[in-house]
Amino acid sequence: MTRKRLMAMGTGSRTRAAVLAAGALLLGTVALPGSSAAEPRPQAVRISAGAPALAPAAATCDTGTSLTPSTDDSGPNVQRIRKRGKLIAGIDTNSDLWGFRDPATGNLQGFDIDLVHALAKSILGDANAVEFLAVPTANRITALQSGQVDVVVRTMTITCDRLKQVSFSVPYFDAGQEVVAPKSSPITGLDDTVKGRQVCAATGSTGLDLLKANLHGAKVFTVANQLDCLVQMQLGNVDATITDNALGAGQVAQDPTIHLVGGLLDHEVYGVAMKLGSTDLVRRVNAAMQDFLANQWTAEYSKWLKPLGASPGAPVPHFAG
Known part of the structure; x- marks a missing residue:
């Protein structure tokens, strides 16, 4: 999008949206700086409740269950991250509330960004031991399959088709x-x-x-x-x-x-995506997720997602295998 077209959109919230979108297009898949603790100031908005308007397709898999957590760091995928000294996370940079760059500071903010920091804190002992890569929606799976990122934390819905291509943590948010x-x-x-x-x-x-x-x-x-x-x-x-x-x-x-x-x-659920078959990392991430859901999720919802309405409470994790 050209600078002229963006300028034509005016000021205020529209300019902010355009800056975020343009920034994402320019960034592509490049490393980004860490996030700030500043809170967004979005207006309150309504989120519809009740039964879905369209009947969902018959489930052919269990999208709500993931592997049993483990804090064992000896697996090959976890060891690779620990030897590198940082977690490489594919994220969004243009979704307000979830993952975005504050136009005023250039810092990353949002619920998903804080979740990545929580994963890094659990796996590496340092919440800032993270390299963020902006990954477009269509490139999330290929970024994992190619090894470009360790995890994708990007409001990514767990589906039966995607479970054939990547592995997921337990859900961390219900959406639709x-x-x-x-x-x-x-x-x-x-x-x-x-x-x-x-x-x-x-x-x-x-x-x-x-x-x-x-x-x-x-x-x-x-x-x-x-x-x-x-x-x-x-x-x-x-x-x-x-x-x-x-x-x-x-x-x-x-x-x-x-x-x-x-x-x-x-009805959909978001999960942290990882390369298919990276069992040790899935278990290690689920250990971090178990703690995040129990001890941090509510505060993160209050910090970032209050515009969605009253908190529904953290999803209850289900593990098997």
Whole structure:
């Protein structure tokens, strides 16, 4: 996106969204500095509750259970991280509340960023022993498969298809897909009101899969990262977005002219992703996750995710194997 087009968007929250999106495009997959402790100041937004509007596909796997935790550091994957002296984490840099660079300071902030620091503290004894790499939505799995990163902590939904490609920790957040649209729009959800309209979703996202399966006559518009959809809505290039409600809330927090509509379309859970078969690392991460969910999750929700509404409480971890 050109500087001229970004400047045309004006000031305030829209400029912030554009700066975040442009920064992510420029960063690609490069190492980034650590986060600050500053809290965001987003507006309060509504998160729909109740049953999903679309019946989810029949489950063919257990997305809520992961390997039994272990603090044994002798496994090959954990040893590689410890010998290196840092955890390499694939993260997002343009999702408000979750993982973003503060335009004023250049520091990384958000719930997922703090989770990475907690993993580093548990595995390496140093919360700052982290190298962050910005990874686009579509590149999350290949970044793990190639060994470019040790973990991906990027609001990544655990799905049966993805479990065939990567390994996951226990879930750390419950979410679901929802439609984001301008308040002035007649769009009421993923229904016939999107017929003939441009609907945006990130490549490689579960939102894109859901949209393609329930088009209702919509035209699909794809981008590399979900915040790019917000910029495209602001520029008038798309009419609506499908994304995780938790990410949609971040978009709404940045731009008060848009809102979440139609209610939840499905139910999803986020997990920390690792290379398929890295059993020792999965167990070690789950040990850190067990502590994070029990002792830190509530404070992190209050710090970052209050715009989503009252805390639902940390997910209860389930282990097997």
